Amino acid sequence: MIAFWIAIALVPALLAVAVASPQPLRSVATLLAPWAALPALVLALVTASGSTVTVPWLLLGMQLGLDVTGQVFLLVTSIVWLAAGIFARGYLADDQHRGRFWFFFLMSMSGNFGLIIALDVVTFYFAFAAMTFAAYGLVVHTGSDSARRAGRTYMVMSVIGEMFILAGMFLTVSEAGSIDLRIASGAVAVADDRNLIVALLLVGFGVKVGALPLHMWLPLAHPVAPTPASAVLSGCMIKAGLLGWIRFLPLGEVALESWGGFVIAAGLLAAFFGVVAGLLQDDPKTLLAYSSISQMGLVTVAVGIGFVGTDSWDLALAAAIVYVLHHSLAKGALFLGVGVVGVAKGSLWMRRTVLTGLTVAALALAGAPLTSGAMAKTALKDAAGLADATFVDLMLPVTSIGTTLLMTRFVLQMRAQLNDGAAPQRFQPLLWLPWVALVALTGSISWLLPWYVDLEIADPTVITMAKVWSGIWPVLAGLVVFGGATFLLRRFSAFPRLHVPPGDLIVVIEAVARSVPRSLPTRSDSQRGWTRLVMRFQFNRPRFVQVENNLSTWRTVGVVMMSLILVFLFLLGLQ
């Protein structure tokens, strides 16, 4: 039994090593690599929640197990990894660096599974770090300038995040007197340095979640990574940060209202910011990245609700779990869809199928009835209702309207790409099948879920008129707003064209960082090393000019953001 548990993470890791080994091991491993997520999927399907194993001789005494949270996380994570793995086999068939890709893909997978089944702090941190560092290889895979810039940002932010997490863990374990993850949140709840620990963990895991303003790596990294890697980055890995919050923060242990208010506000702000910044993107994958920031903002709201009161956490946790389930599948389907669009040009039925599928996933993200999104939004609404967070209740439909806007733009972008008149392409099952599977799951998961696990959410198979209406009106409203705005923009073409540079704040930070090394007396060899990694985010002159240009468009964005915040505060004042 122990062997099976360890195999979940060890199989991908061993395959990774095998992929990097000489022939013939390499060929065999590459053949098996797409299926590396299978053991995890099997475990997620067959294990009863609550089962644990202890491996006392590994690390500082490894404990593994699955509770309900871990079960759902493992299920959806393994599904998306499996789909992305099969997709990658087709997508990277001709890539000359595919060996390297598989190595990092499998290593991140191993870390991702490991952190879900980890029940002790050290194993959790180990797996988290393994995933974080291995994912760097996915981000920089193409080796382009933008990939390297994204990689640099990712690495710097991740390392800093790791350090926050480490400090938080030191304090937690020191308080708990044990590395058992199950007592960690209880220990934080009674710690003298509770506020410090909470702050450290919020920031540390917030980098991974993409919480505002720690989100900057996300819109840079997602678009440059190969498509299957973007799918797992957005679908699975950013959720690891959320799991960290769930595992460590004293949610449901003690009511911390000011933290709750802060986290809810940050979550809502991210939800709106993601929409606004995403709408101004031209690259569909960047748009999806901003959409992830927005959606993770909503999950952050659930965490905030958990802070507010001890009794609201059960519902909020269920909402967060369901939201993760929903978003992983839908975002995985959307990202893989971008790749499928690339091979679906020409033939009419291919175009129709891919557009239909993408629309389904987009509707799910917007929370349209009968989709996974409807189930997730209902759960979040119920949790907000219990916690008496009427403000959140009020804002949720607004975020759905925003998501509809974003998704409409995305689908239209995809349609434009499909119609650019390339020659008909061959049907590529390795790309199509995993994508179709994810789309199908996005549509059907709300019916399947009650069979799998018993969560404290309203039964998603019961359809009432009220539910349908509350799901459908924001989508309709969004479509109307989108249509109106498009009409206005066409009518008044003089309207200034807004643009947010991908990574938004990072551009400012880069500009600041660029000016710093110049003002420092630097020795000749200090251009390497630290300055390169920490401060120099690519500083050559033509780029500088471009940044200046970006900054001037930034002024317009700033005005938009400020007015949004004002509206936000105004609504807050209404309470």
Added chain:
Amino acid sequence: MDWGFWLPLLTLSSSLITGVFIFLLGEERHLSRSILNITGAVIKLALVGVMFVGYYRGRSYEAGWEFMPGLELLIRVDSLSILFTLLSASLWLLTTIYAIGYLEDSPNRRRFFGFFSLCVTATMGVALAGNLITFFIFYELLTITTYPLVVHRGTRESIAAGRTYLLYTAFGGAVMLAGVVWLYSIAGTVDFESGGVLWEFADSHRSQLVVIFGLLIAGLGVKAALVPLHGWLPQAMVAPAPVSALLHAVAVVKAGAYGIVRVIYDVYGLEFTSSLNVLTPLALLASFTIIYGSVRALNQDEIKRRLAFSTVSQLSYIVLGTALFGPLGTAGGLVHLMHQGLMKITLFFCAGNVAETLGLHHVHEVNGVGRRMPLTMAAFTLGALGMIGIPPMAGFISKWYLGLGALETGQYWVIGVLIASSLLNAAYFLPIVYRAWFMQPEHEWTELHPHGRLETQWMLLLPPVLTAMMALGAGVLAATPYSPLELALEIVEELYQR
């Protein structure tokens, strides 16, 4: 035959005899010399293994005789020395293999291997010393036997480095001698005993003991490269790679750190040291050294120089753990004694491989070297990740215990130091890793030697791969019996029992 008496002596002489015979052999007798060397190293490792097993089965190993009235030369195995002996013996074997490969076709190999063996003898003596005067004698022998190794190449640069090295260590030795003599004049004899031996003089000689402590730490701090006494170390890296590897991992710098551990735990005793109020200044000095070494490492383009400054920083983890005065911190410091050795020797081996195979010495030259030398760079990457303290590498275990130890005694600022150091380590190690794996080579490699099917000679390749695996294993299997961590925890239990 009384094995308890002879085993420690045989362990010492296994390398001493090897050294003497190497000097007697002709310069050109390469094969016999290699066989002699390896045999000596294997025998030593076997002897240490026997003592290790024996010690943990409750046997005692002790050999001593009075070489001057009142002064005893005492060789003894205790839980601390067995740890260090085991590390030295196993790394000596690997370094010997490495050195044979590294110095192939270079002149003066008789001199090199002769002094190499003597140097290890001195290190063993330092490890097994049972009292302060024995420790001091071997400590000084170590200085002398290492000098020829540092200047081995005979270039102007290495002669200068050797001069600096002697200047620092001779000064350190003199200061330490003053401390040792003064202490003997007060206490009569100073055997190493867990918990310390100076309690009875606590009231009568308090201020004198503080001064002596300062003298001893200053003397030992030279070899342990505590700032501002670290100046010789970055210069001494001009020595051939196997020397640097051994110097940075087990021999010289480790002898200094080990001495500090001995003085605090077994001469003064942890509680007594703490009552003298000298631990916090020492912890501050160690912390400063940790940060300073890392900051200096950032700006080094020469790989070995960068590694040397990294050693300055990492060694002070040991001192810091010792100065924290809490069981977990102590464990962190002690276990780092082992872990730092494994990781740093890996890094130096790899740097040596890249230099010896492709002639690359600088960070900016290693672009794309990962494809040309995958195993070497994989080992280097593991070592580097360990230095940053990323699990499951051994370095993480050290950092984990140091951090918890700091919190246990309420010294929150240490967490800041550890984290700053980790960030700095990441900032100077990751660029090398990045260049090696992700950047394209700028020009064709210049192959310095033929090497067959492997990426380089097997004798250069095997040691770093093995030490990297050991550093990985020490982390992954940290909770297994007889892992470095468990051995360190054993010592901690002994120390805090009273």
